[in-house]
Amino acid sequence: xxxxxxxxxxxxxxxxxxxxxxxxxxxxxxxxxxxxxxxxxxxxxxxxxxxxxxxxxxxxxxxxxxxxxxxxxxxxxxxxxxxxxxxxxxxxxxxxxxxxxxxxxxxxxxxxxxxxxxxxxxxxxxxxxxxxxxxxxxxxxxxxxxxxxxxxxxxxxxxxxxxxxxxxxxxxxxxxxxxxxxxxxxxxxxxxxxxxxxxxxxxxxxxxxxxxxxxxxxxxxxxxxxxxxxxxxxxxxxxxxxxxxxxxxxxxxxxxxxxxxxxxxxxxxxxxxxxxxxxxxxxxxxxxxxxxxxxxxxxxxxxxxxxxxxxxxxxxxxxxxxxxxxxxxxxxxxxxxxxxxxxxxxxxxxxxxxxxxxxxxxxxxxxxxxxxxxxxxxxxxxxxxxxxxxxxxxxxxxxxxxxxxxxxxxxxxxxxxxxxxxxxxxxxxxxxxxxxxxxxxxxxxxxxxxxxxxxxxxxxxxxxxxxxxxxxxxxxxxx
Amino acid sequence: xxxxxxxxxxxxxxxxxxxxxxxxxxxxxxxxxxxxxxxxxxxxxxxxxxxxxxxxxxxxxxxxxxxxxxxxxxxxxxxxxxxxxxxxxxxxxxxxxxxxxxxxxxxxxxxxxxxxxxxxxxxxxxxxxxxxxxxxxxxxxxxxxxxxxxxxxxxxxxxxxxxxxxxxxxxxxxxxxxxxxxxxxxxxxxxxxxxxxxxxxxxxxxxxxxxxxxxxxxxxxxxxxxxxxxxxxxxxxxxxxxxxxxxxxxxxxxxxxxxxxxxxxxxxxxxxxxxxxxxxxxxxxxxxxxxxxxxxxxxxxxxxxxxxxxxxxxxxxxxxxxxxxxxxxxxxxxxxxxxxxxxxxxxxxxxxxxxxxxxxxxxxxxxxxxxxxxxxxxxxxxxxxxxxxxxxxxxxxxxxxxxxxxxxxxxxxxxxxxxxxxxxxxxxxxxxxxxxxxxxxxxxxxxxxxxxxxxxxxxxxxxxxx
Numbered sequence: 047x048x049x050x051x052x053x054x055x056x057x058x059x060x061x062x063x064x065x066x067x068x069x070x071x072x073x074x075x076x077x078x079x080x081x082x083x084x085x086x087x088x089x090x091x092x093x094x095x096x097x098x099x100x101x102x103x104x105x106x107x108x109x110x111x112x113x114x115x116x117x118x119x120x121x122x123x124x125x126x127x128x129x130x131x132x133x134x135x136x137x138x139x140x141x142x143x144x145x146x147x148x149x150x151x152x153x154x155x156x157x158x159x160x161x162x163x164x165x166x167x168x169x170x171x172x173x174x175x176x177x178x179x180x181x182x183x184x185x186x187x188x189x190x191x192x193x194x195x196x197x198x199x200x201x202x203x204x205x206x207x208x209x210x211x212x213x214x215x216x217x218x219x220x221x222x223x224x225x226x227x228x229x230x231x232x233x234x235x236x237x238x239x240x241x242x243x244x245x246x247x248x249x250x251x252x253x254x255x256x257x258x259x260x261x262x263x264x265x266x267x268x269x270x271x272x273x274x275x276x277x278x279x280x281x282x283x284x285x286x287x288x289x290x291x292x293x294x295x296x297x298x299x300x301x302x303x304x305x306x307x308x309x310x311x312x313x314x315x316x317x318x319x320x321x322x323x324x325x326x327x328x329x330x331x332x333x334x335x336x337x338x339x340x341x342x343x344x345x346x347x348x349x350x351x352x353x354x355x356x357x358x359x360x361x362x363x364x365x366x367x368x369x370x371x372x373x374x375x376x377x378x379x380x381x382x383x384x385x386x387x388x389x390x391x392x393x394x395x396x397x398x399x400x401x402x403x404x405x406x407x408x409x410x411x412x413x414x415x416x417x418x419x420x421x422x423x424x425x426x427x428x429x430x431x432x433x434x435x436x437x438x439x440x441x442x443x444x445x446x447x448x449x450x451x452x453x454x455x456x457x458x459x460x461x462x463x464x465x466x467x468x469x470x471x472x473x474x475x476x477x478x479x480x481x482x483x484x485x486x487x488x489x490x491x492x493x494x495x496x497x498x499x500x501x502x503x504x505x506x507x508x509x510x511x512x513x514x515x516x517x518x519x520x521x522x523x524x525x
Numbered sequence: 526x527x528x529x530x531x532x533x534x535x536x537x538x539x540x541x542x543x544x545x546x547x548x549x550x551x552x553x554x555x556x557x558x559x560x561x562x563x564x565x566x567x568x569x570x571x572x573x574x575x576x577x578x579x580x581x582x583x584x585x586x587x588x589x590x591x592x593x594x595x596x597x598x599x600x601x602x603x604x605x606x607x608x609x610x611x612x613x614x615x616x617x618x619x620x621x622x623x624x625x626x627x628x629x630x631x632x633x634x635x636x637x638x639x640x641x642x643x644x645x646x647x648x649x650x651x652x653x654x655x656x657x658x659x660x661x662x663x664x665x666x667x668x669x670x671x672x673x674x675x676x677x678x679x680x681x682x683x684x685x686x687x688x689x690x691x692x693x694x695x696x697x698x699x700x701x702x703x704x705x706x707x708x709x710x711x712x713x714x715x716x717x718x719x720x721x722x723x724x725x726x727x728x729x730x731x732x733x734x735x736x737x738x739x740x741x742x743x744x745x746x747x748x749x750x751x752x753x754x755x756x757x758x759x760x761x762x763x764x765x766x767x768x769x770x771x772x773x774x775x776x777x778x779x780x781x782x783x784x785x786x787x788x789x790x791x792x793x794x795x796x797x798x799x800x801x802x803x804x805x806x807x808x809x810x811x812x813x814x815x816x817x818x819x820x821x822x823x824x825x826x827x828x829x830x831x832x833x834x835x836x837x838x839x840x841x842x843x844x845x846x847x848x849x850x851x852x853x854x855x856x857x858x859x860x861x862x863x864x865x866x867x868x869x870x871x872x873x874x875x876x877x878x879x880x881x882x883x884x885x886x887x888x889x890x891x892x893x894x895x896x897x898x899x900x901x902x903x904x905x906x907x908x909x910x911x912x913x914x915x916x917x918x919x920x921x922x923x924x925x926x927x928x929x930x931x932x933x934x935x936x937x938x939x940x941x942x943x944x945x946x947x948x949x950x951x952x953x954x955x956x957x958x959x960x961x962x963x964x965x966x967x968x969x970x971x972x973x974x975x976x977x978x979x980x981x982x983x984x985x986x987x988x989x990x991x
Contacts, residue, residue: 065954072947076940083933083980090932117931231929240926307691307923318926439926447928451915458908491953494897 062128063135071129078125082116089115089257123235130228137221148214153197153206155470155486165497166486167504168476169511176473179483180205182510183471190503192469204472209465214490216460223457226450233443241438243317245270246325246431250293254438265313267293271301273434275322286322288434314440321435326383328367331390332427335362338420345426359397360420362405366391369430376412385430394419466490469503483507550583550606573617574638578672580610581645585669588661589877591888600658604649607661610668611645618642630698634675639699641671643706651710655898659888663713663874670866674859693920700913705973707906712970714899715963721892722960726879727800730815733875734797737822740868741790744861745783746983749845753778754786756837756861758844759854766857769846777842777853785832792818792825793868816879823872830865833858860982896958899966907945914938937976944969 052060061067085108086099096105096114105114112119152159160166171179180196183205187194192207241254241262250269253261271289278284285305292300292312302310310317328350335356336343346362348354353363370382371389378389391413392405406414407425416422467489474484485504489496587603590596618638621629629635648664651657719729747755755776758767767775799815802808837858841850855862878885889895917935922928929935948965951957957965 065950069947069950072943076943079931079936079940082931083936087931117936307693307920309923309926316926318924320925437926441922441927444922444928448919451918454911455908455915458911462904462908492901 059135059139062132063139065136068129068132068136071125071132075125075129078116078122081113085113085116087115087117126228130225133221133224137218141218144214144218148211151206151208151211151468153195153470154199154202154204155472155484157474160472160474160484160486163486163488165488165493165500166484167501168482168484169504169508171473171481171483171511173481175511176481179511180471180473183483183485183507186503186507186510187469187471190499192467194469194471202472204470206468206470208468211466213460213464213466216457216464219457220454220461223450223452223454226446226453230443230446230448230450233446234441238439238441238443240440242320243268243436243438244433245273245288245436246327246433247272247329264315265294266299268317268436269293269298270434273322273432275432286319286434288319288322288436290317290436314442316439316441318437318439319434320437323433323435324369324383324385325431325433326369326380327431328364328369328428329431330429331364331367331425332429334424334426335421336424338422353395356394356421361395362421362423363393363395364390365393373410378410378413385428388425388428390425392423394421396420465492465496467496467499469500483511547583547602549586550579553579553582571617573613573620574672574675577610577613577617577641578669580606580613581641581665581668581672584610584661585665588659588665591659591662600652600661603661603665604652607645607649607665611642611649614638614642614645628695628699630695630702636698636702637671637675639702640706641668641675643702644668644671644709647706647710657714657717657890657898659717659885660710660713662877666870666873670870674862674866691920691923693916693923697913697916697920700909700916704906704909704913705977707902707909708970708973711899711902711906711966714895714902715966715970717889718892718895718899718963719960720878720882721886721889721895722963724960726882727803727812727815729875729878730819731797731800733819733871734793734795734800734822736871737793737826737868738790738797740864741786741793743979743983744864745786745790747776747861748783748787749778751780752782752784752787753780754782755779755845756842756853757857758851759857761852761854767851775844775847775851777844777851779836779842779853782833782836786829789822789825789829792822796822819872819875819879823869823876826865826869826872830869833861833865860978863978892959896962899963900952903945903948903966903969907942907949910938910942910945914942934976934980937972937980941969941972941976944972 086096088096091099100108108114112121116122155163169179180203184194184196187205187207190207192209194205194207197204197206239256239259239262241256243251243254245251245268247270250267252264252267254264255261269291271291273288274286275283276285276287287303287305289301289303290310291298292310300310300312304310304317304319306319309319331348332345333348334343334345337357344356346354346356348362348364350364350367353361355361366378366389368378368380368389370380370384370386371378372381372387378391381387389410390407392407394403394405395401396403403419404413404415405419405423406416407423409416467487469485469487472484473481475481485500485507487496487500487503584603584606587599587606591599591603618629621635621638625635629638644664645668648661648668651660744754749755755778758775758777759765760767769775795818796815799811799818803811803815834855837853837855839852839854841852843850890898914935917938918928921930944965948957948962948969951965952962
């Protein structure tokens, strides 16, 4: 077909399938992704740093070109799609040829082929030994794993054996795997999302906050039954954990303790341990209350805003808690979220006197009315509330990616470490009328190793064939 | 490096060198033993590493001796010394593993430990299986530099932060080391191919100079106002880098060091400039001057290394961000150190080529054989690279819930993969052989080096651990 008669779609197809196009596309991908690692990228870098790093004009230019978010820009996606198309086109265009080669092996070597093939050998044989020589060759090839076949044509017969023919098609397996990975990546880019969720002990949530966009509802609730941190002796963190429960229709359907490298998976969503920290809020306070008018001290546990009765006539409420308090302008405020210098504000309600008494631990002048309280209090233990930060991700395409990775691993092993090698054996007469066993071989890669093997096989053949003429000679004597 | 010069001056005859090296090794081991007896503790990773260093030095000298004189007897003793060094190195790895309770891949020190180990194994394999005897001439000096760097970068065993406690991470890093070692081997083979393929010695001069320029430019990205050089602050008690906040290191400025390095950059660039003058004018004298400039460049580079080591070793320096003086250490600047040492090493290799090209060519396998071996090593490296990326992605997915986040190290690993994929396609479908393929292999390794060193040093990202 002459070039001008090609239709436009056909020409586009041809261009896509050309290896040159593939290489140029790959170079463009390489250059653009390299640019994406040098230029600061948008979602990862905070806006302040961007404005510090680039002047407003440059930043505007980079933004318009999409260079501040290369890997999510439409043209990068387009480029990757073109790469995929190019792989598909190249594979489809080459496939028929490969398939023909694969399914219809060249089995019967003609004379031109016998002279052209570079790896070959000749072993002289006696005329009446032709059939025997071939059966010896058959056996030798069989032993070498070539599984020889007898090929009988109108005016010739020969042997053909081969190994690892499938490695010819392995490259398509690799290309297929690459497409699988791209498909998975595309599905995730389109339908996947990532979100964040913080929970404190006992809290549950049915909503998560994606990085960009509005709150998402989950088809179930996730509850935190506990979370904690373990440290090494030197104080650096060793392990973070959270006990999570999946609650559906009021029933717990799944429980799991997650740690940093071990997520919880439910309903296509995965929950990762991402962070852990102090909320600065109180979880539980352990107190002893001693009546001023004598009597035994009682222990009580109280949470924020919780009211506990002390006796039939008095209750106490935990009104405020400061993990690290400071005084200023006659007011108490929190300096930090670290439990360093705690202050507790209790309100004792006495029904008899019908008044509320402010109790402060430690007593804060101007605020405390500790002396008028019917009970004196002493703090025993403080349990702070910690939050656990969970990363939530939905990646419906990841299975295609992992399948692609496995297939690619297999494909690459087949491509690189399995050699398609072929051996032909045919009886042929040379110009002097001498009958020879012609042996030729070829391999699609690792040719030097194949040549070694080929010569070993030839040597084996030679030594086995030498035995025959003698055996023929001995026979009459034995009779 | 001094050993190379010594061997050059007196071409050893037969057993002289073997005897000298043997005595040297015995002497050093004896001194080390005395030291050990004094301190009590015999088997720990630092002593084992020291023993490995001594044996590798012996092996390196013998390999160099072989590289220069071609005396086959050296090879036997050189492999023997390599075996001994490898044994000690294995012991050091095992001890470190035992002590830390995790495979030694967590810090740059531990990675160097593994890298040197892999290099020694590959050297022995290349020598025994593929009969590339001269390979030790290149790899052993690299191993020596690695062990010396480790002596400087010695760190305590740090507990692993939670994100790093994963088998997949160990798989990932092991595969990375194996893949990178295979890439390094393919690079060395491609270089040897170019030597056998009659690429002119002048071209190697230009390439050496270019490598030096790239290295010094990379280091000088830390050039600060008033001619200082920024380095990371080091906490001598914690034996760790100082961070201002998560992922933000505290940088100190060593005054005047920037100017010195800028001067050395000039000296490193001089051979390339003289080379291009020669290219355009074909004035033979220029080439001689260029070769002399290489000597000057090497001396100045050694000077720069010395100054850097002296100034970064101790002393307290000011920071541009925080008031006060802070200490630093060589361990805080592994990349600058590797760059300085690496550039000197490459220049010395050029000298070896300049003086002993003919002998080298006689000893190396034929060009065609080297071409095939380059392809074979890449055929090993490529699947390893693929699995390395996959294992990394799987680990990231288990840790952060995302298998690919386009972080610079990831992106550059993908770029490396693409370049080697390009090489394979050109070779298999287009039949690229010889020089073009060798240049491609060299480009691939350059990108590997950038991914390994450059990305961590120059670009920010998630891979802050390594």
